[in-house]
Amino acid sequence: MPELPEVEVISRGLAKALVGKTIKSVSILNHGTVKMPWQIFASRVAGCTITRVHRRAKLVIIDLGDDLHITFHLKMTGRVLAHESATSPEKHTRVVFDLTDGGSIEFHDTRKFGEVRALSTEELEEWSFYRKLGPEPLETSVSDLAERLVGKKANIKGLLLNQSIVAGIGNIYADESLFRAGIHPKAKPSDLSKQSLENLFVEVQKVLKQAISENGSSIRNYVDAGGDSGGFQNSFKVYGKKGELCPQCGEQFETGTVAGRGSTFCAKCQKMSD
DNA sequence: AAAGTAGCCTGGAAGC
DNA sequence: TGCTTCCAGGCTACTT
Structure with a gap:
């Protein structure tokens, strides 16, 4: 079960692989994973370029410019994988973001506890889970x-x-x-x-x-x-x-x-x- | 207010 | 062997 260190390592790896790349389209293989209307989710991220990947608590956050953020909560078994070329989805692949360069981002999650959202900055800050988060233990005395x-x-x-x-x-x-x-x-x-x-x-x-x-x-x-x-x-x-x-x-x-x-x-x- | 528990899910391990 | 049961746990919602 990924905790702070695992999510940090994943975020750093994703940042190296993905910053500057553009999302072409999204395939949602399990609708329950996307915790918002899927049409809105898909239309928001399509065509956007990744500007930053970071972590807050156990969330992986992919920034698409200043006002759009894809959040991944991995819960127990979630994985976020960056692929450089086309790969076919596996049994537990839940969401795939195809990139314009032929690569993709795969959200893989055996137990379906994981959650993915695409939120504006205002929506992110108003999200009750996010708003209640305490301080980062490595950035606080x-x-x-x-x-x-x-x-x-x-x-x-x-x-x-x-x-x-x-x-x-x-x-x-x-x-x-x-x-x-x-x-x-x-x-x-x-x-x-x-x-x-x-x-x-x-x-x-x-x-x-x-x-x-x-x-x-x-x-x-x-x-x-x-x-x-x-x-x-x-x-x-x-x-x-x-x-x-x-x-x-x-x-x-x-x-x-x-x-x-x-x-x-x-x-x-x-x-x-x- | 705080503590306990069910529920969400699946697969691997343990028990019979 | 093959079936059933248990267990893992982040988080929410509900109960005590």
């Missing part, structure tokens, strides 16, 4: 990030996953950051010092940066814009390590549901309070 959690009584993992508090963190990087910071996923910020919360975000930033530098994590079916896998999954310390032993203390990792998600953690190394 750990002090400011920690301040958003201070005193809260909900479990900390749920807060990290809440996109309106901090944008871009999902289950993998939440578990990894909490383990590295030595904080239990069910700990409450109200039981932790500001110092501990700042340290958590130091670890969040380190983990996200390392994952980006290793081209993201490939579990299940993540691939970048060119179809290549990432390498950060080899650096996981807790995520998906159910039944294994903690490398720090040797105790067996615990697993359970926290904030509605599968969670793995070390009950000995990860504290509930300061």
Whole structure:
């Protein structure tokens, strides 16, 4: 499931491949993927030239000039692929943007959770999901990030996953950051010092940066814009390590549901309070 | 206010 | 072997 690092890597790859290219036409193979009237979507993007590709939270955003933006939310299994020449759609290809140079952009999504839109700048800024997004964790100081959690009584993992508090963190990087910071996923910020919360975000930033530098994590079916896998999954310390032993203390990792998600953690190394 | 859960989807793994 | 069940999880909507 692509999170901030994977979406960042995809966006950078798409930017290299696509800026300056022009969309000729669109084929919508699964109408449910396009979260707006499909005729409007198709007519808006046809003939437009790609000026920039970037990321906000877990959204890939392709700018078509100053006032039109294609947004892709990959959810669990979405992929955005840039092809240099004609390719035939696969079973799970949902939307194809044909380019005037013979290439294409393919939105591939096994489970159909992914969402694609083409919005004006005003529509984008008024979109409730977009409007509520919290700050980017790599563009905000750990002090400011920690301040958003201070005193809260909900479990900390749920807060990290809440996109309106901090944008871009999902289950993998939440578990990894909490383990590295030595904080239990069910700990409450109200039981932790500001110092501990700042340290958590130091670890969040380190983990996200390392994952980006290793081209993201490939579990299940993540691939970048060119179809290549990432390498950060080899650096996981807790995520998906159910039944294994903690490398720090040797105790067996615990697993359970926290904030509605599968969670793995070390009950000995990860504290509930300061 | 906050926490829990169903639902959206599919395929791969596990269980029988 | 082949069937059924479970599980993965980002996000919304609804309930407690």
